[in-house]
Amino acid sequence: MHTKVLKRKKKQDSLSPAKVLTFGFTLIIVIGTFLLSLGPASASGQKLGLVDAFFMATSAVCVTGLVVVDPATQFSLFGELTLIILTQIGGLGFMTMGTLIALAFNRRISLRDRLVLQEAMKQNTLEGLVSLIRRVAIYSFVIESAGALLLAIRWSFDMPMGQALYYGVFHSISIFNNAGFDLFGAVHGPYSGLSAYVSDPFVNIVVIVLIVLGGIGFIVLADLLSFRTTRRLSLHSKVVLTVSGILIIAGSLLIFVMEVFKSPAFQELSLTDQIFAAVFHSVSARSGGVSTLSVSDMQQSTQFLLLLLMFIGAAPGSTGGGIKVTVFAILIGAMYSMLRGKEDIVFFRKRLSKESILRAITQTWLALFLVILTAMILSAVEDRAFLALLFETTSAFATSGLSLDVTTKLTDFSKVVLGLVMFLGRIGPLTLVYALTPKSKKELFRYPEGDFIIG
Template sequence: MSFIRSKLNGLEMNPPRILALGFMTTILLGALLLNLPRASVSGESIGFIDALFTSASAVCVTGLVVVNTADHWTVFGQAVILMLIQIGGLGIMTMATIFALVSGKKISLKERLVIKEQLNQESLSGLVKLVKYVIAMTLFIEFVGAVVLSYVFIPEFGLKQGIWNSLFHSVSAFCNAGFDITGNSFMDYNDSTIAIVAICFLVVLGGLGFSVIIDFLRHRSWKRLSLHTRLVIIISFLLLAIGTLLILVLEWNNPGTLKDMTLGDKVRAALFAAVVPRTAGFNSIDVGAMMQATAFFTIILMFIGGSPGSTAGGIKTATFGVVIMATIAIIKGERDIEIYKKRIPQETVFKSLAIVTVGMGMIIGVSFLLTLTESWGFLDTMFEATSAFATVGLSRGLTPNLSNAGKLIIIGTMYAGRVGPLTMAFAFGYNRKHKRYRYSEGHITVG
């Protein structure tokens, strides 16, 4: 015991480790609350593994569920899930900063370093002010979203339940969580332009990232926007446009999805199906009935995900953009990677390549493990693994039928996906100091 205690005392609490442990602690606390009998409609405990799975899915803003959220959980249980979604979406340190600011406590340097890590900022300057912007912006957007959605839910469910549904889905959409309390996601609302557009708008805003939104609101001119903001907007727009068009074409005559819909409903459904892999997890068509080509394309969209510093998961749009531009530069034989007449640092390129490699490695590894514990087809298994890693929440029917071993694998994958593979490595890996010397170059033939 003394050896373990000495190791814990000597554990350096660096920013990545604080974030990782913060998310872990929140997940465990949420699991304890959801395991209470009063959280379930039946009045019986759901069981710790299922409670842990639901808590991890909420904190990691994923949306994968082992039970129907509308039917199984009481208002108390749904409120706990909503609270966990908000904490997971804003981030552990953002929520901690809220309490610190309210109580008048000063934000220490170490806390600022953790906030910097969480929000993917380059500098420590203006962090507290940025957090205030993030909090105010989040509450405002979620409030507006709830007001718009109330035009759909109040007439259907009445005032009290309609307001609750509107608030729950607004927070879930902006935080890219994908939890729903309609019982059937948005499959019954594909003919509602207000509902579909509102959810798409919230998901896209949440997936762009707080720094991008603030930069856009401050400058409102394309030329004055930062390089990061312009790259994120371009990649996001291309993914949405290409995704909508391709899903529309692939699913046009699929009787399980778009075939029997009107033209307007088809366009709305295709747009929705292209938006939610950013990584929201709602669906307005049967994901399990998608063509295999569409499912595979959705895996690619989920893997890319949203943008850095946002509520979304995946390798991130900026990472994808840097890797694509680096590939183009290598093909052209250029020494520097340039975007909008700006040279991208080599460190950024290496980090992007590492993120993509680790992400692909995790998905392959998790898919392999799930093929050992589950009896589903490989495409469905890889779809589930990618959805968990990218914190999306879409499923082709595998989640409710997972074995206990499969649930634990997905829990770990969601956690790693939300915290970030590199952050996990920095948090729990061996941080060796930089060498003061360099070896001579060695040549390896590649390609």
């Protein structure tokens, strides 16, 4: 008996952080699928199909926001609450939630738990992890509460106060966690999104701020809040804020230029509303998943730009997906260094390590292979335009949630494939590779250096 216990304990301890994260997210998706497939979760009482329930649960846990049914008209209150709880767990991460519960009961956080948290939060060190988790909980509660209150006040002019408060809480959690689920299908028609508020600067600003705060990551938020005392920002925060700012501004300008002269929906708006719409979709594309205009009605050039922004995504340690802005920065830095004949990639007078560069390149190639291969598979089984399928695939991988209104029309096979892509996008292709491959041994020798012609 004692031997069996020791073997079981040894097996548990052998689980790597990557395996724990992979199995943990899988378990939550399975539970979510079961709950959403129940009769009480449906507004009509008719059970949601297992594939559709799997897709919606995966979209919530992976904070994507892609839907195959309209949440407001399909789900009952129980179903909506299940969806938003899954979103909250998925946004903060199940290990973060577990740690918070453990801290509430004064349970000691083991070294193994800290290693898993380190992988989940994309930290380079174990130092200060528990403190970071506490701050993550506080930041999330304060930001989501403020967003809920502001949105509830605004929507109280359009609906009863109780409903406005519920909508405020639901959408604040959904938007801050970069999921993009909305309940306005019950008010303005299925899949209407925030189209009724395209000319509402208050809603636009609150939503943009929530997406940005959720997308820059908790590490950057902690840095910004402590800046008054420390008077300095980490290299990570500097790169995330700089690259995010450039992407928002450049994306807004390009969307404005490409839509203002050709898009009928865009031309109907005032200049101020056009600027808000351009900024809104530039911000939302990199993981927000909400829209005030129909993306399917935009120019193909704009759709492709949104696709690129989705692929880049948000910051590491945030609620967003994509290859991450820091990886994009490294790729641009590598190109710049090569063109200038420099040996090192330097940001803010700091040289990047070879490991960081190789990890960024690997992550980008894995993401490209996944997106392209999935789009090709969908193209082989679906009679849809390739750009539309590539857009949906990128949205699933980047956990963005923007759609060209194709996902609801896909076959069950394609829905399952996109569900798996959302899962891979949330945990990260590299994390899955680490989880599935045996632990590599340290090389005891190095091969002689070789050379071949490039370009």
